[in-house]
Structure formats: structure tokens, C-alpha cells
Amino acid sequence: MKILNKEILADSQGVRIVKLTIHLPDIAAKAKAGQFVVLMVKEEGERIPLTIVKADAGQGSIEIIAQEAGLTTKLLAELKAGDFLYSIVGPLGHPTEIKKYGKVILVGGGVGIAEILPVAKALKDAGNQVTAIIGSRNKELLILERDLKEASDECVVMTDDGSYGRKGFVTEALKELLEKSKYDLVYAVGPIPMMRAVCGVTKPLGVLTLVSLNAIMVDGTGMCGCCRVRVGGKVRFSCVDGPEFDAAQVDWDELSKRNSIYGEKEKHICRLHNEQVNK
């Protein structure tokens, strides 16, 4: 659980996106694209799920990428190479079904770009024609552009403010592509409103769309049911039944409400942490 390397991928308006390389030979040997880990930074910390961005079995390490949002991701971003995590388990969840679909579009928003990277690579290796659409608020927060360009046949960059690439949301680029040509799969990861908007574009067109959900979890092994989400009218657990689901079947309204259950407490604990740091 030793952190071998830390890299700050983005730093804008007080929000950092960091990449940590962690020594975990057992997990590295087994991890597949689409799977995640659940980690704790300290003993009193929270258990949070994060996607495995890269697994290097040879080196015995995995990479995770996190954007500072809540307290745990802030603490994660404060760690340095040589530090140890308190706890980490994985690989959890079903891996992405990698096969030849044909033409696929991967949509990554914000830190979700990190999560589509391993899937893009695996799909490309399986002989798919891969188009990536990546988007962020601004140029500073755009991550992994080079990696995604390498992993795809075509890569479209969007920023909300137009400071880099095209101005606008990822859904605009997606819509254009789907209007021009037929695609066999759309795979999207990002904030819930983004995934929901992607679904809004693809559902009427009947394009199979998979999303990797970021429901709140505790154990990550099916024990608590915190991450339950309604898919096709049935209650599923994101951790053991997912994390990927057919976007058209997801009850987005319920998911977004459930994911804001601790909004106030999260703000409170972050405020306390900032006060302490600023002292």
C-alpha cells in the first residue's frame, strides 16, 4: 500500500487532480479495465471507491486518479510518495466486457476521463474503432489528453469555457458524431448530470450505452446496500452487480438524489479540514 509516485495532473482554482501509483502486486496481477478499489487514507477515514486507471503486473503497482471533491480525496491529494494508505481492497466490481463491438465512442467528463482510459485501451486492443470525447470545465482541468489520443483513433476535446479544444459540452460532440455515422457502443463516465445527458442523446437513437456509476459505497463487496440503484426497475448494487450498467435503464433521478444524501455533512467536514490546514 506504499505510494510509489505522485503526480499532480491538474491544479485549477484550488482543485487538484492527482495521480497516485501504489505498490499492490496482488491487485495489479488481477485488475481488469472497469474495475475499482475501495480505499481509506487513514484509520479514521472514510472508505471510498476509485477506478483502477492502470494496473502494471510487472511492476506490481496500480494507478488511481482522484479529483479533490470531498475530504477523503483532499487527504489523498495531500499524500506524498513514500506514504502508505491505511487500507485498500480490490479489484472490485465486474470488469468491462471487452469484445469487438465495431465502432465505439468513449465519453469522459472531468476526472471521468481517467476512468475511460483503460477501457479505451482495451477496446482498441480488441479491434474496435475508438473515438474519444473528453471534456472538462477549462484547459487547466483537462487531464490525460495525450494518453487518450494514443488510445483512440480520434479524440475530440471539449471545454465548458472554450479555453481549449471546442467550447461546449461533450454531449454536443457526441450528438454530431451519432448524427453523421452509426456507432455500436457508447461508454460514458463522468459526473451524474453528464452521464444522464449522454443517455438523453443516445437513448432516442437506440445506441447501446454503458455508464460506470459512482454511487456512494461503504464496503464495496455487497454487504451494505448503500450503493443500490434502480436499473430497469430492479434494485441492483453498484459494487457487485456493476459498476457498469445500461444507461437507458438507470433511474437517474433516484441515483442523483441518493448521491447527495450526505451533501451537508461533506461540506461541514471539508470546512473543518480547511480551517485546520489554514491555521
Add this chain to the structure above:
Amino acid sequence: MRKEPVKIKEKDKLSRVKGFEEVVQGFSEAEALEEASRCIQCKDPKCIAGCPVGIDIKAFIGQISKKDYAGAYFTIRQKNNFPSICGRICPAEYQCRKTCVFTKKTEPFASKEAIGIHFLERFIGDHGAQKKLQIKAANDTKRSQMQVAVVGSGPAGLCCAGELARCGIKVVVFEGLHKTGGVLRYGIPPFRLPRNILDFEIDSLKKLGVEIRTNTIIGRVKVIDELFAEGFSAIFLGLGAGIPSFMGIPGENLCNIYSANEFLTRVNLMSAHTFPVSHTPINIGKHIVVIGGGNTAMDAARVALRLQHMNGIEPDTTISYRRTEVEMPARRLEIEHAKEEGVKFDLLVKPEGFIGDEKGFVKKMRSSRCELGEPDSSGRRRPVVIANSSFEADCDLAVVAIGLGANKILTSVTPKLATDKYGDVIVNPETMETSIKGVFAGGDIVGGEGTVIEAMGMAKKAASAILDYLEKAAV
């Protein structure tokens, strides 16, 4: 000889609800001696048959009477590695005390006159902990070459590990969570099982030579075949009952509706009651409803009530159960404690649905009234809904404690491992061996939910079969 049992000291009900300190305080030496003196040392003691692990109850109570506490400790440890745990959480009124000669045949549970066997066991367990009494692992060079993997560090896994380790076998326990103990830690609250007691019992296993690897999910980082390839000669699966059941009624996914597992894990394992010191949050309601009638429901309700007290909320926690108190599977003591502490009981009530506010948080629960009909397959009278009895009640936080199903993380990647329609592992009941040679199982993953001591009973049987298996394999 006194007829009435010595009353156990309990923390005062007004102060105990303000924290998580242990409720039952245990016997003093004088009280233990007095209670032990009530035992008539039956020629043919029935209590022993009532104990799932067959502790020689008559003998250890006799030793207490002679003030041979160390002797009593080792008598218990012969059959049970965790006297301080079992003395606290065993449902003795269904087990040893039920078969005590002082229990009247007509009563559904142990009579109150039955010897307080569990309290005496606890007294001895705690005495052993205090005096740091320790059994020694057998010095067996042949066995010390053998390695057994135990999957899961809950009651079954720990018990099996202890049984094997004392015979000199090298045991490695794999635990998925970051802390050991399984349900003893994430499920049972500290006011029933203080953490220092749990830690002591687990430490005493480590002193027997058991190695515990946390953060390791078998079925994910390693599969069964890999464990064999790594040199383990046999494997014990104490996977536990993993997946919480929900009722499948409208509104059940609203915010602030928790499974009991989640609610209890947040508090017991993650210390959410100390938020923000602990970073794991939990919400607290003004009108909390806990659905179910088992020990888990009692634990959840008593935790909920404490959270209300500790946060200056007028306590209002209600247990909602479809049958009546007699049919509740919970220990009688837990029901009593819950009542004393102020948990309300709404019996013969079946939840029909939850109603939420615009932000998606639950605000009301709709239920129907029931009456008891004919007995069902469990032998308990079935609750039958009374027509047009539906009603709504305030409920801004609900905990669903209606049971658990099998966790499939390991079984789903082990097709050779035979499971039944519930996903539980099928075993030979004589040996607890599964469909895979050298792989044994016990606890809740076999036959569904049971008690801690039942899990230990299965684990002991498996451990003895594992010893036979290793013996034969070595020839």
C-alpha cells in the same frame, strides 16, 4: 440455596443511552460464587447438550464453586476459544439455559430460575483475559508443516482458526475488510460487545500463531485454486451472510433508508457516531423506524436511539414487526434492554411503502395492521394483513433489518463449489466438506443466518474434519 438467580448488574438506563458503553456489567466474584452455588451439579446434566459447542458446563461451574477460576477457564477453552464473546452474545435462553434442569418444560424460553450460565462463562472469560491466561498450541512437528487457509474472520473463521492453531497447524485467515471480527465488529455494537474484549480474544488467537491478513478478498485477489497452489492443504470458508435483503416495497430506495448492515457498519466499524472525528457520515432521524424482530433489529434500534440522545434529538425510535413479541427471534435480553431504553414496539405491522419529500428523503411510512394466522414453515404463526387497515406514520429514517442473503463474490468465481437455491454453500453435514475436496465451510454461508455460537459449532465440526483430512492426506 437461593431460588432466584443473582441479578446481573446493568448500567443505568438513563445514562447508558447517551453513549456506547457496555450495558451488562457482569458478575463480581461474590455474585459469581453465589450464582454458581445454585447449580445442583446434575448427575445427567442436560445443559451441555444445549450448547452448540458442547462446553462442559457442569464442570466449569463446579470449578467456580471451588474458586478454581483458571481451571474453569481452561475447561471452557477446551471447547470454546471465545468465552468472553459467547458469554456476552449467546442466546442462552434458547440454548444451555433452555435445557437447564430449572427451566420449566412449558415455557418458550429458559425460565428465569435457570442458572445464569452465560454470565458465569463471561465472568470466567473476563477473568482469563485479566490474568492473561493462555492456552498453548500443541507442539506437533508434523502438523506445524501443514498450512490451512481460513476465509473470513467472523465467528466461524476465527473459531476454526483457533481450533486448528491449538493443534499446532499453521493458519492464515484472510479478511476482506480492514479490521478483523466480521459481524462481531461491524454488526454487534460495542454496548453489547466492547471492542477491548473482541480485540483481546482475537489477540489470543494471534498468540496461538494464527496469522490474519486483512484487506484481502478471496475470490478477487486470489481464488481457491491459487490458495492450494500457494501451499495451503485445506481451506475453510467462513464467508458469512453477505447481502442485505430489502422488502421490495415502493419508496425503499429513498434517502435515509438504510439496510441494518449499512447502518450498523457505519457506526460499529466506521465510528460514524463520532463524525466529524471519524470521516464516515451517518444521518439521524427525528422519527426512526427499524423493521424486523431479530437481534440485528434490536441492535439497530438501540444504536439509533443512542444517536438521537447523543445529538440532542427527542428520542423516537420504533421497532416495526409483523408478528408479536413471542415470535421475535431476538434474544429476550435484547428485547428487554431495548424497551428499558425507550425503544417503542409497533407489533403486528407490515410495511407497505415509504413516501418521500421533493429532495428524495423519506418522510412517512405506510403500513397495514396484521393478525396471526396459521403457522408457516418456520413453525411461527404467519402474519395476515387485516383488510383496509393501512395507515401512515412519520418516518424520516428507516432501517431494514429483515435478514441477509448469501454473498456471491467467492461462489460466483468458483463454479465447482456447489451452492443451493439461496446461494449458500452445500456441505456434507458430518464433515462440513464442500463439493471441492479439501474445502470446508461453516457459519452463515451454510444454511443461512444463525447465531454466533451456531457458526462456531459448525466451524468446530469442520476443524475436526480438517484435522482428519490432513491426517489422511499426509499418509
